[in-house]
Amino acid sequence: MEHHHGELKGRMLFSFALNMTITIAEIIGGLLSGSLALLSDSLHNFSDSMSILASYLAIKIGEREKNEKYTFGYKRAEILVAFVNSAVLVGVALFLLVEAYKRFKNPEPIDGPLMLGVALIGLFANLISVLLLHEHAHESMNVRSAYLHLLSDTLSSVAVVTGGIAIIKWNVLWIDSIVTVLISLYILREGYEILKESVEVLMEASPNLNxxxxxxxxxxxxxxxxxxxxxxxxxxxxxxxxxxxxxxxxxxxxxxxxxxxxxxxxxxxxxxxxxxxxxxxxxxxxxxxxxxxxxx
CATH class of the missing domain: 3.30.70.1350 (Cation efflux protein, cytoplasmic domain)
Structure with missing residues (x-):
């Protein structure tokens, strides 16, 4: 079990470093290309990075021994982080829905090739992070919330890539908004489920017992x-x-x-x-x- 946790923590740290790199690359790419999609995705990636870091710290805290002040130990640190992560996830999804509506109403010219290039880098890096945490995704709410952040950002990167291709080939700007709405609704549903379960634990709701x-x-x-x-x-x-x-x-x-x-x-x-x-x-x-x- 200790080796298993050590492997998980190592993967989380690597994913954190990878996502911070993507965030910086997308901020620069978004400013240079004029792509709101890349800038929005960089915000999403930054929230992913903070989510992974918080999840990693929660696991470290949860490993501490019980003491006279915390007689139950520190296991609820992971639940607290799952609550914060899922709340942020729901917030990001709502933000993306608003931005998608604005973009649909007022499309702006974008440097398609630059947008596509940066988005492909982000997609590749996000896929690596998702694969690293995939086998651990069902171990706890905490890890699952971090995994969902990464999965949602991978899907978001697919939307940006799709938008870049559509802009280059057909100058179809509205497709990015449509795909973003679909992704945001998925994020909203998954984030809500974790948020609901974490609130139940924090409120000491009875588990499913007969x-x-x-x-x-x-x-x-x-x-x-x-x-x-x-x-x-x-x-x-x-x-x-x-x-x-x-x-x-x-x-x-x-x-x-x-x-x-x-x-x-x-x-x-x-x-x-x-x-x-x-x-x-x-x-x-x-x-x-x-x-x-x-x-x-």
């Missing part, structure tokens, strides 16, 4: 009368924590510990990594899985 099935599973354990007052949340993207109250028959502590161990063992099949159980006898009046008080 509480009724869990309640039935716990109550089927000998000595257990009722299970209620459920709380479930994610520390990181995949680590689920769960706590509940369990009403039991009168029993010695040694037997009670056996009940707790049995509950922990059974809940592993639900993907729950950490379980906290509060044993009681006739304490809570509300025996539902989710209790209704504000201070639960």
């Amino acid at each position: 509480f009724e099935e869990i309640k039935h599973e716990i109550e089927s354990i000998p000595g257990v009368k009722n299970a209620h007052h459920f709380h479930a949340w994610r520390i990181g993207e995949k680590e689920i924590h769960f706590e509940c109250h369990v009403e039991v028959n009168d029993m010695p502590i040694s037997e009670a510990q056996g009940v707790i161990d049995e509950i922990e063992g059974r809940l592993k099949r639900f993907g729950i990594a950490h379980v906290t159980v509060q044993l009681e006898t006739g304490r809570c009046k509300d025996k539902k899985a989710i209790c209704g008080g504000k201070g639960d």
Whole structure:
């Protein structure tokens, strides 16, 4: 696992350097050619570079050990970065939609050959970055958001290349706006999904667990009368924590510990990594899985 993470971090650093190079090249190319598409793409590439750097730093921070202040560790650093990255991704997509509309309404003359040359360099470099992170894209929201930044910029580079070819061959300026709209809508959809999931984790929304099935599973354990007052949340993207109250028959502590161990063992099949159980006898009046008080 450590070697795997080391390989991922190395690829991310290389992609960061590559994207900063593309950003500088597209700024120069955009200013010289008069291409708004290249300048817009340079902004997109710069956001990609910052996304990759932030994702890399989040992985480094997430590897730190737990301590007295951060008893759960630093795993949510990756979720925070995924949230910021996806929010920026949605913002860039909206910006591109506005720019595409402006360009469609008021097309401007562009140096097609220079635009095409710089766009091809950007496309090639973006493809390398996408291939470097492709196999790691589904490991976490953080890496996936960085990967989507790169993928969206690769598609954006395709649009710029297409626009350059159309300008050189047919002087068709509007095609760049149409392709940009299609790409932006794709970016918007993908970015929104990551944004939504990262907000759910940060707001401690319950992961997809069947509480009724869990309640039935716990109550089927000998000595257990009722299970209620459920709380479930994610520390990181995949680590689920769960706590509940369990009403039991009168029993010695040694037997009670056996009940707790049995509950922990059974809940592993639900993907729950950490379980906290509060044993009681006739304490809570509300025996539902989710209790209704504000201070639960």
